[in-house]
Amino acid sequence: MKSELEDRKKTTDAASPAEEGVNKKPQKKYPLWKNVLVMAVVIGLFIAGGYWASIIYTRHGEEVAVPDLNGLTVRQAMERLDALELYGEVRDSIYNRQIAAGVICGQSVHAGNYVKVGRTIFLTVNTDQAPSLVLPDVADNMSYREASAKLRSMGFTLGEPEYIDGERDWVYSVKYKGYNVSVGTRIDINEPIRLVVGNGHYMMDELQFEQTYGDSISPEVGDILEIF
Incomplete structure (x- = not known):
């Protein structure tokens, strides 16, 4: 009996390697260069896809x-x-x-x-909002020619001058919207300003008259001046 069991065990052990050979599938091996090539193709496709996607999205270079x-x-x-x-x-x-x-x-x-x-x-x-400018010091400081040239160069709009008795072409004041304005006033450049200018005719007081004509005054004229 013991001998029969030992014979069966030997038979089983002897058959195991054969069965393993039948059941085991052979492993297929790929050369290394093929693996490298596949990886290179995949990476290349990925880069090319990203590049063309960026061109389509941003129209790069157009x-x-x-x-x-x-x-x-x-x-x-x-x-x-x-x-x-x-x-x-x-x-x-x-x-x-x-x-x-x-x-x-x-x-x-x-x-x-x-x-x-x-x-x-x-x-x-x-813009439709006209800027304003600061009036410079022109009143009682310069001639009409100088003042008008300076104001126009700054962008001011000038109306017709207003003449009064006084030294010819001398600027005595500046008017804006009918009122006298002083230096530093802000003025809309679309609104005209008017220079008040001397016409060359002015009345002299007694002292100015005597300084101008002196001893040439006749007694008759002197009497008239004293009356006034």
């Missing part, structure tokens, strides 16, 4: 000509820039009485220049 925006309203300018995939931003304003208020009168990139899409164009708008 340029467009900047349009002429002068004379357009802000809304019209923004619509024209948006059609070209450009951006507009009002950065500054000026006052120019020669053109309409609220229109574009300047742009950071000249019309016709090429820029990349997505670029921001800064705009300057003509």
Whole structure:
């Protein structure tokens, strides 16, 4: 009995290696260079995909000509820039009485220049708010010619001068809206100011008359002056 059991065990042990050989699948081996090639292809596809995605998203490298925006309203300018995939931003304003208020009168990139899409164009708008200027010291300080030249160069609007008795062409005062104004007054440049100027005719008092004519005064004239 014992001998029979030992024979069966030997038979089982002898059959095990054969069965393992039948059940075990052979492992397929790939050369190293094939693995490297596959990795390189995958990485290349990933990089290329990212590059083309960025081009599609940002249109990298594409340029467009900047349009002429002068004379357009802000809304019209923004619509024209948006059609070209450009951006507009009002950065500054000026006052120019020669053109309409609220229109574009300047742009950071000249019309016709090429820029990349997505670029921001800064705009300057003509405002309807006229600035004010500080009146300089011209009254009783200079001639009409000097005062008018100085005021015009600063941007003031001058009306017709008002003449009074006094030294010819000498500026005696400045009027704004019918009232005399002093140096330092802020004046709307759209409102005219008027210079009060001497006409060359003025009355001398007795002292000035005597200093001017002296002993040449006749007794008759002297008597008349004494009466007054």
